[in-house]
Amino acid sequence: MTEQYPPPVGCPAHASNGAVPLYGEGLSGDPARLYREMRRTHGPVAPVLLDGDIPAWFVLGYREVHQVTSNNELFARDSRRWHAWKDIPDDWPLMPFVGYQPSVMFAEGAEHRRRSGAISDALLAVDQFELRQICERLADGLADEFAGRGDADLMADYALRLxxxxxxxxxxxxxxxxxxxxxxIAGSLDEGPGAIDAHQRVAARMARLVRAKHAQPGPDVPSRLLAHPAGLAEEEVVIDLLVVMAAAQQPTANWIGNTLRLMLTDDRFAVSLSGGRRSVGQALNEVLWQDTPTQNYIGRWAARDTQLGGRRIKAGDLLVMGLAAANTDPQVRPDFTAAGADSNQAHMSFSHGEHACPYPAPELAEVIARAAVEVLLDRLPDVMLAVPEEALVWHPSLWMRGLTALPVEFTPAYTPVPAPGAPTR
Ligand code: HEM
Known part of the structure; x- marks a missing residue:
């Protein structure tokens, strides 16, 4: 396997190894092309430079992503293992992904299993049938706000809010x-000066919520985490709830947006015809294969010197998980025109292994995303793009794939005002 790629080059910092800059304008428009070129030039593990020319490895082979995410001891999650900290300024743009916090995300081994197991159990208690009803009610409420207007931005008005x-x-x-x-939350994700204040307000809100649930538990995720036999301290619950909330918000919003885009632009899904409904599951799955929200994920840190995809990896090297690139690896990518391809869910979009998106979060995300798309198509049966497909703009980010806006138009609908107490569906 190793001989078909360039010979091992050692540390990714060496300029002579042709490290690919993963920053700057123009990278986000057609990331699939970038991944294809990197695969051709460098094979399954490429040397890259992150913002500020910080070296890292970009893992883009499906087999190699599987190998890394399956081996938590060798490719570990605690960012304090990084040997490059001396070169990282406090305001490094990727700090939100690497700055150590005592949360489930950076925990390792038994401590990770304790935290992650509690989250899984708390989420498992969510009844998926009830969740579907909640999603329909909330999606209907959002649609009520624009259905009478005849136009909407399905990102700002819908996908990013639900x-x-x-x-x-x-x-x-x-x-x-x-x-x-x-x-x-929207403010805390901005890059502006208000982001830190906004984040602190969200954290303070979460701390108040956890205190309140301690005093008076309810049928909700925070109360279940507090009562879990793992014996989580209040601060642990607060920080892990913040992780769950952030992990759910952006990826699910972009999964909804990217699916709506696919259905509105691709004739196979023919949204404006009545056959659309049957294709929602296919569209959701196809997006995870070819336009997945969490394109690339930082990351893993090598616990000791090792080899990967023909490269020599040093202890403390950072590895970026090229999840979208792994999904388009020619060795695994399904042919979507072939029968049964739409049921193939072996993509890497939720990652893999101990630190993958924890069960049953992917299922809950699918309930939310499917309800969002189906309610919208029910409410706006003749919805269509208000601009040419080429005018849609992706966020300039290699990390999260989502549209800046999804402008649509449709026949304005009469929105009945429900009688007090009447069910909306
Ligand atoms: C209800 C919605 C969701 C919830 C509650 C959720 C929750 C989480 C949590 C708690 C983690 C941290 C796991 C750990 O470090 O042990 C995580 C990781 C992750 N999630 Fe999700 N998530 C949701 C939706 C999504 C969606 C829609 C996607 C993408 C399509 C996604 C992709 C990922 C990925 C790639 C990781 C990183 C895994 C890694 O480090 O290997 N999640 N999620």
């Missing part, structure tokens, strides 16, 4: 606090 509303409900947050939380 997952957080759902999570707020699963967390038992008082409904009157949700609008401000939505504003603060």
């Amino acid at each position: 997952p957080l509303l759902v999570v707020a409900e699963l967390f038992g947050l008082p409904p009157d606090e949700v609008p401000q939380l939505v504003v603060d």
